[in-house]
Amino acid sequence: MVDFSTILAGLGDAFTLTNLLFVLAGVIVGQFVGAMPGVGPVMTMAIAIPFTFVLNPLPAIGFLVGVNKGGLIGGAIPAILINTPGTPDAAATAIDGYPLTQKGKPLKAMKMALYSSVTGDTFSDLVLITIAAPLAIIALKMGPVEIFALMVFAFSLISGLIGSSVTRGIIATVLGLLLATVGLDPEHSTPRLIFGFFDLYDGFPIASVAIGSLAVSEIFLRLAKMRGEVRPAVNIPRDQTSDQKNVTFTEYWACKYVLLRGALIGTGIGAVPGMGSTAAAFMSYASTKQSAKDPESFGKGDLRGIAATESANSSVAGADFIPLLTLGLPGSASAALLISAFLIQGIQPGPLLFEQQGQLIYGLFGAMMMANLCNFTCGFFGLRLWAKLISAPESVVFSAALILCVVGVYLSTGGTFGVYVMLAFAVFGMFLNALNYPVVIFIIAFFLGPRFELSLGQTATILRGDLMNLTNHPVAILLFLMSAFCVYWLGFRDGKSKRSIEAL
Amino acid sequence: MSIDRIATGLIVLFGFVFIFWIIPSQIEEVEFGRIVPSTVPMIAMWALVVVAAIQFFTDKSTTSIDLLVFIRAAAFVALLVGAVYLMDRFGFEYVAPFLALSIMLAIGERRWYWLFFGGVILPLSVWLLVEHVLDRTLA
Structure with a gap:
């Protein structure tokens, strides 16, 4: 168990001016990119990761956490103002946010989104801080066989939950695992699948794979779809009454159960790898609408609709860290990118983090709480500015993003080979996207590939080649059975549960 | 099929x-x-x-692919591959502005102030930041 002095030292590390500035910068960048439809925090995190590896771990990860959290609020702004979600998880916010704008209350809608988002986010951070360390202790009791079974279970779960079908998810997973084997074999140190490229002895560079398949592929597709159109500018009238532009405490407090329900749904879903914040937002919205006495008011500019979606999608952000920090399993694109940032910093996420890097982890928790405060402050004072940014030209944004990707990968890999690898993965990512294969699963499998192989090797040694020895590991058997059940339930039962979420 | x-x-x-x-x-x-x-x-x-x-x-799904989008995306990939090759030979600061301008013009940006900002100011700022502030070389 982490002792109290480590917790205090970690929090002390976090609450320094340097870290505050990095977290603040991350939040500002996150809100900025979140407010621009099409860019989003995931792409920005991918671009920013190579630039953070020159920083110390805490400010680097604090900055990325700031981008992620800032994007949650930024994404709601275009959803409310122009009915175009800045991020997918803000799509549900548009249902009630945009009608409020049409009624002449855009600021009120944005402020409700801000308060709800910060409330949900803070709630899930508190849950994370409370339960992560005890969960890590349980996780530490797991041996290699159980860890291997857990990884198989995680892959089955995310294959079923992310993307259009379980078969596509499994194909993306095995492609990620295959490409993770490129380079020196960890056990025998013989080169594998390098095709004569000695630069590949260490495998594909993490930064090239992440940026290429997540950011550059998306930029290429967006550039290819553009025709030089300019988004309409949004002007918020200054002469609005207090009722039109402010959310009173009474209005906020009236939504307390909606906010709590959203936060609980978001935290629960965020803790499960693969579910994602979009599902949380729609589930929270649907349950709020069902339980309301006047469901007909939803979709016409009801503040409870915004509260439900924003508290749910934002609470996923903190809960995403639960499997990441306790088990080393990322459950979403942003968590996968954070794992790559940890790896670039030489830190292996997982239960041992609390023993070996307890101070850093509690520093990270402190940075997350700071990010919430910055999110609230920047959002409160910056809403009008972010609203104006919606009409910023995409031509500048995407050409700059592309140049930053090239520079970032060049710096982190030390040459143009890494940039060519990034471009190859960008093309690969475009094909995956076009054919509906989930890129996120591919990335998660790629990052977990080396650990998967290590666990497999250890499992084979422990079982001594006899599957009957698995009977000594009942938890592993249970996890394998759950994996099979997941594949059956989410895949070959025709993804009924997933469809019900999508139908909401 | x-x-x-x-x-x-x-x-x-x-x-x-x-x-x-x-x-x-x-x-x-x-x-x-x-x-x-x-x-x-x-x-x-x-x-x-x-x-x-x-x-x-x-699988019964029928994905439709917009061929024109893919051709345009392929053109952007080719443009970037060429630009990276040229950056390696001539240096980032000479090639990046042309790359940014080409992209902006290709997607229909015609406002001179944005072209100037995105095509000249931004790439050169990145170059200045990396080469002279961070003291790292860019090819």
């Missing part, structure tokens, strides 16, 4: 090519150890073949 089914068929083919040709030729055979270097690639490829085969017969 739908694009999805053709793509799935190609994935099955890709899996078999890997199993019977690429893995034996690109991974050294090792006689000892519980798992050998080819174990995980082999498991992954057999899983790929089996799952893709199942998908080939069961």
Whole structure:
């Protein structure tokens, strides 16, 4: 168990001016990119990761956490103002946010989104801080066989939950695992699948794979779809009454159960790898609408609709860290990118983090709480500015993003080979996207590939080649059975549960 | 036959090519150890073949691909590959502005102030930041 002095030292590390500035910068960048439809925090995190590896771990990860959290609020702004979600998880916010704008209350809608988002986010951070360390202790009791079974279970779960079908998810997973084997074999140190490229002895560079398949592929597709159109500018009238532009405490407090329900749904879903914040937002919205006495008011500019979606999608952000920090399993694109940032910093996420890097982890928790405060402050004072940014030209944004990707990968890999690898993965990512294969699963499998192989090797040694020895590991058997059940339930039962979420 | 089914068929083919040709030729055979270097690639490829085969017969989805978008995307990829090659030869600061301007013009940006900002100010700011503030070289 982490002792109290480590917790205090970690929090002390976090609450320094340097870290505050990095977290603040991350939040500002996150809100900025979140407010621009099409860019989003995931792409920005991918671009920013190579630039953070020159920083110390805490400010680097604090900055990325700031981008992620800032994007949650930024994404709601275009959803409310122009009915175009800045991020997918803000799509549900548009249902009630945009009608409020049409009624002449855009600021009120944005402020409700801000308060709800910060409330949900803070709630899930508190849950994370409370339960992560005890969960890590349980996780530490797991041996290699159980860890291997857990990884198989995680892959089955995310294959079923992310993307259009379980078969596509499994194909993306095995492609990620295959490409993770490129380079020196960890056990025998013989080169594998390098095709004569000695630069590949260490495998594909993490930064090239992440940026290429997540950011550059998306930029290429967006550039290819553009025709030089300019988004309409949004002007918020200054002469609005207090009722039109402010959310009173009474209005906020009236939504307390909606906010709590959203936060609980978001935290629960965020803790499960693969579910994602979009599902949380729609589930929270649907349950709020069902339980309301006047469901007909939803979709016409009801503040409870915004509260439900924003508290749910934002609470996923903190809960995403639960499997990441306790088990080393990322459950979403942003968590996968954070794992790559940890790896670039030489830190292996997982239960041992609390023993070996307890101070850093509690520093990270402190940075997350700071990010919430910055999110609230920047959002409160910056809403009008972010609203104006919606009409910023995409031509500048995407050409700059592309140049930053090239520079970032060049710096982190030390040459143009890494940039060519990034471009190859960008093309690969475009094909995956076009054919509906989930890129996120591919990335998660790629990052977990080396650990998967290590666990497999250890499992084979422990079982001594006899599957009957698995009977000594009942938890592993249970996890394998759950994996099979997941594949059956989410895949070959025709993804009924997933469809019900999508139908909401 | 739908694009999805053709793509799935190609994935099955890709899996078999890997199993019977690429893995034996690109991974050294090792006689000892519980798992050998080819174990995980082999498991992954057999899983790929089996799952893709199942998908080939069961998948009913019909994805439509906008060919024009793909051709334009391919043109941007080619532009960037060329730009990276030229950056390696002539230096980032000479090539990046042309790259940014080409992209902006290609997607229809015609406002001179944005072209100037995105095509000149931004790339040169990145170059100044990296080469002169961070003191790192850019080719």
